[in-house]
Amino acid sequence: MTLLKVSSLAKKFGPHAVLRAIDLDVQPGERIAILGASGSGKSTLLRCLNFMEMPDAGTVALDGQVIGRRESELVKVRQRIGMVFQQFNLFPHMTAIGNVMEGLRTVRRFTKADARARGEKELARVGLADKAETYPAHLSGGQKQRVAIARALAMDPELLLFDEPTSALDPELVGEVLNVIRALAEEGRTMLLVTHELGFAYHVATRVIFLADGTIHEQGTPDEVLKHPKKERTQAFLARHKEFSL
Amino acid sequence: MSYRWDFTPVIANAPLLAEGLVNTLKVTGVSLACGLAIGLALALMRLSRHRVASWPAGFVIEVFRTTPPLVQLFWFFFALPLIVGVEMTPFLAACVTFSIQSAAFFAEVFRAGIQSIERGQWDGARAIGMTHGQALQRIILPQAVKRMIPAFMERAIELMKTTTLVATIAYADLLFAANELSQKSFRPLETYTVVALIYFFVIFLASQLARLLELRLARSGESTVH
Amino acid sequence: MKWDFNSVFANTDALLVGAVGTLHIFAICLVAGLSLGLVVGLGRYARAPWFRWPATAFVEFFRNTPVLVQILWFYFALPMLLPFEISPLAAAALGISLNSAAFSAEIYRGGIQSIEPGQWDGARALGMGWGQAMRRIILPQALKRMTPALTNRAIEIFKMSTLASAVAYVELLQQGKLIASLNYNPIEAYTTVAVIFFVFLWPMVQFTYLLERRLRRSE
Numbered sequence: 001m002t003l004l005k006v007s008s009l010a011k012k013f014g015p016h017a018v019l020r021a022i023d024l025d026v027q028p029g030e031r032i033a034i035l036g037a038s039g040s041g042k043s044t045l046l047r048c049l050n051f052m053e054m055p056d057a058g059t060v061a062l063d064g065q066v067i068g069r070r071e072s073e074l075v076k077v078r079q080r081i082g083m084v085f086q087q088f089n090l091f092p093h094m095t096a097i098g099n100v101m102e103g104l105r106t107v108r109r110f111t112k113a114d115a116r117a118r119g120e121k122e123l124a125r126v127g128l129a130d131k132a133e134t135y136p137a138h139l140s141g142g143q144k145q146r147v148a149i150a151r152a153l154a155m156d157p158e159l160l161l162f163d164e165p166t167s168a169l170d171p172e173l174v175g176e177v178l179n180v181i182r183a184l185a186e187e188g189r190t191m192l193l194v195t196h197e198l199g200f201a202y203h204v205a206t207r208v209i210f211l212a213d214g215t216i217h218e219q220g221t222p223d224e225v226l227k228h229p230k231k232e233r234t235q236a237f238l239a240r241h242k243e244f245s246l
Numbered sequence: 247m248s249y250r251w252d253f254t255p256v257i258a259n260a261p262l263l264a265e266g267l268v269n270t271l272k273v274t275g276v277s278l279a280c281g282l283a284i285g286l287a288l289a290l291m292r293l294s295r296h297r298v299a300s301w302p303a304g305f306v307i308e309v310f311r312t313t314p315p316l317v318q319l320f321w322f323f324f325a326l327p328l329i330v331g332v333e334m335t336p337f338l339a340a341c342v343t344f345s346i347q348s349a350a351f352f353a354e355v356f357r358a359g360i361q362s363i364e365r366g367q368w369d370g371a372r373a374i375g376m377t378h379g380q381a382l383q384r385i386i387l388p389q390a391v392k393r394m395i396p397a398f399m400e401r402a403i404e405l406m407k408t409t410t411l412v413a414t415i416a417y418a419d420l421l422f423a424a425n426e427l428s429q430k431s432f433r434p435l436e437t438y439t440v441v442a443l444i445y446f447f448v449i450f451l452a453s454q455l456a457r458l459l460e461l462r463l464a465r466s467g468e469s470t471v472h
Numbered sequence: 473m474k475w476d477f478n479s480v481f482a483n484t485d486a487l488l489v490g491a492v493g494t495l496h497i498f499a500i501c502l503v504a505g506l507s508l509g510l511v512v513g514l515g516r517y518a519r520a521p522w523f524r525w526p527a528t529a530f531v532e533f534f535r536n537t538p539v540l541v542q543i544l545w546f547y548f549a550l551p552m553l554l555p556f557e558i559s560p561l562a563a564a565a566l567g568i569s570l571n572s573a574a575f576s577a578e579i580y581r582g583g584i585q586s587i588e589p590g591q592w593d594g595a596r597a598l599g600m601g602w603g604q605a606m607r608r609i610i611l612p613q614a615l616k617r618m619t620p621a622l623t624n625r626a627i628e629i630f631k632m633s634t635l636a637s638a639v640a641y642v643e644l645l646q647q648g649k650l651i652a653s654l655n656y657n658p659i660e661a662y663t664t665v666a667v668i669f670f671v672f673l674w675p676m677v678q679f680t681y682l683l684e685r686r687l688r689r690s691e
Contacts, residue, residue: 078599079599089593089597102609309666320645450536
């Protein structure tokens with residue numbers, strides 16, 4: 001049963017059509033890497049999936065049910081979809097564990113004790129059990145992003161959306177975050193990953209999508225798209241990312 | 247609601263209200279002009295390295311920012327004449343009070359404006375041989391003044407509201423005219439409502455003009471936001 | 473010239489009564505003004521236009537009209553529409569509170585807007601509604617930033633309490649007027665009142681400077 005079904009998704013910003021008629025089926029367990037040049041609509045696509053941006057046209061269905069536009073419904077849908085941002089967006093006035101617990105307490109109405117227990121488990125999973133009481137201001141970029149991942153995981157999402165999770169990190173901190181994402185992939189979690197880390201995408205993704213001009217220009221297995229791209233624009237894009245070598 | 251509205255006494259006495267408005271603007275104008283001049287002097291004294299200048303300036307600024315304007319007005323109108331032996335008209339008392347009050351406010355704005363000009367400007371000026379005074383006059387102040395225009399406008403508008411206090415010492419401003427008219431006509435509701443609306447329109451207009459001016463300045467490349 | 477402070481000291485109880493009156497109206501207007509201001513400030517930020525427009529109108533009107541005019545309107549004009557009188561305290565408190573609400577609404581709005589959109593993203597992605605995001609994530613961060621401006625507002629409210637003397641509410645300035653007229657010593661009377669206000673307000677002003685410095689350092 002298709003986990004997420006996107007049909008004819010379109011989004012405009014002013015006169016500029018960022019997404020045109022995107023169709024996408026996501027099966028459980030798939031790991032989809034979304035590539036494209038800046039401005040190709042990668043982030044917008046991701047943000048439309050949990051309605052952080054409102055699509056202008058098209059539908060998104062989760063577990064066979066089309067998602068409506070009412071805030072009360074969207075709030076529930078977002079509990080089932082986890083999102084990790086480029087800029088982490090951790091809550092600075094809460095500790096690491098506070099951040100992880102926040103969704104559970106405020107949205108899922110867990111008791112403090114239950115939320116705490118779950119929070120500690122998730123922080124341990126991303127390797128930051130000892131930083132539970134630390135505030136974000138005292139964490140490195142890589143640590144912040146790992147807390148953000150723990151925060152998303154605590155909600156038991158059916159689907160994870162990663163919006164360029166390592167683009168804002170110093171190079172030496174990228175690895176720790178990618179390791180966490182790889183571990184999640186090996187667990188079989190369904191995820192969509194917008195990234196510039198082509199090597200990582202090659203090794204972790206089950207499918208690669210290349211976006212250009214607001215549509216899916218090319219898609220296929222990592223081997224097909226990254227090693228033997230058929231379309232010219234894909235080839236041009238990959239050529240520009242020469243540091244990627246297999 | 248069985249109240250019967252009757253605006254005729256208000257309309258009939260429009261000249262009285264107009265004169266009041268003019269007097270309000272007179273006090274505002276005089277106080278702003280004097281306040282600017284005194285404020286600049288206070289700011290420079292405050293920034294001076296000589297304590298004999300910075301202390302008294304600091305004292306005046308603190309006192310006038312930390313006491314209620316109405317108390318200051320009463321003091322200047324009732325108390326000062328007895329100390330100095332000078333006859334104080336309401337107009338004079340109002341202008342003196344609001345000038346010094348505005349000066350205290352402007353002094354801080356001037357000080358912040360002057361201090362916000364980067365050291366590099368001072369260095370550039372002194373490097374070509376300017377004295378402190380010349381640098382201040384030719385390089386620093388012109389730039390500082392541009393940055394302070396929004397604060398100046400804000401204060402001008404604030405002052406238009408504060409001048410209503412003069413009605414309490416029987417100066418014939420717009421509010422005083424309203425009081426008189428309300429008593430004469432036995433129509434306080436209509437009188438005060440109309441006067442409130444007059445104040446609103448005049449001050450709202452001034453605020454919008456100020457906002458326009460800010461936008462113009464921002465567009466012309468002179469950003470007043472720092 | 474002879475300064476005669478004795479007659480002032482002889483009237484300490486009158487001044488005390490005045491001080492109580494000042495603090496009384498200050499407390500009322502502080503609570504009413506800042507709470508109503510929060511409601512209006514959130515209203516300015518709301519997505520529904522039928523919340524935004526009235527809130528904006530309220531702010532524009534009460535920021536652009538002098539407080540004294542409002543106080544006199546509530547005292548002289550409003551009773552014409554109502555079957556009962558409005559006390560000096562009620563009139564003054566209404567005028568000052570509504571004015572303060574309008575100013576603090578702008579402080580709240582500015583504070584909320586200064587929180588980066590990423591915080592809204594983080595909250596909404598977890599499934600929080602507007603109210604939850606405001607309450608748990610946005611406002612706690614915004615309030616910290618707004619404390620200096622709100623303390624300034626409190627200082628202004630304290631100073632505005634003197635306007636209540638225009639409708640003969642018994643506060644410090646009113647008592648000062650009384651003492652001055654009974655003892656023919658306006659210099660001593662008004663100087664004393666000024667000093668009392670200074671003594672009350674100066675610590676508050678210094679506290680605001682401290683808050684501002686603390687805030688600048690932590691950001």
